[in-house]
Amino acid sequence: RPGDAKADALVERHREVFSQYFPITRQMQVHLGRMYAADPRFAAHYDAVRPGLAVWLRDAIEASARAHGIDSDTAAWE
Incomplete structure (x- = not known):
């Protein structure tokens, strides 16, 4: 479930992998997660792996951000 130890890991x-290409903060990761669920192209990619994965990943990223003191409603791309 989003927020449990396995989801947080x-x-x-996910953040480590993206950090190989560009610096990514937890706030930036929140925006990526939202894009995965909102953009039909990304959602189709993730949901092809497992139905509902795009929304689950968004929710897991937001739960992790909140656990690290980030308000996902005001997260900025910085």
Whole structure:
């Protein structure tokens, strides 16, 4: 479930992978997660792996951000 230890570990791994290409803050990761769920192209990609994965990943990223003191409603791309 979003917010549990396994989900948090996957969110951290996601951030590590993206950090190989560009610096990514937790706030930036929130925006990526939202894009995965909102953009039909990204949603189709993730949901092809497992139905509902795009929304689950968004929710897991936002839960992790909140656990690190980030208000996901005001997260900025910085």
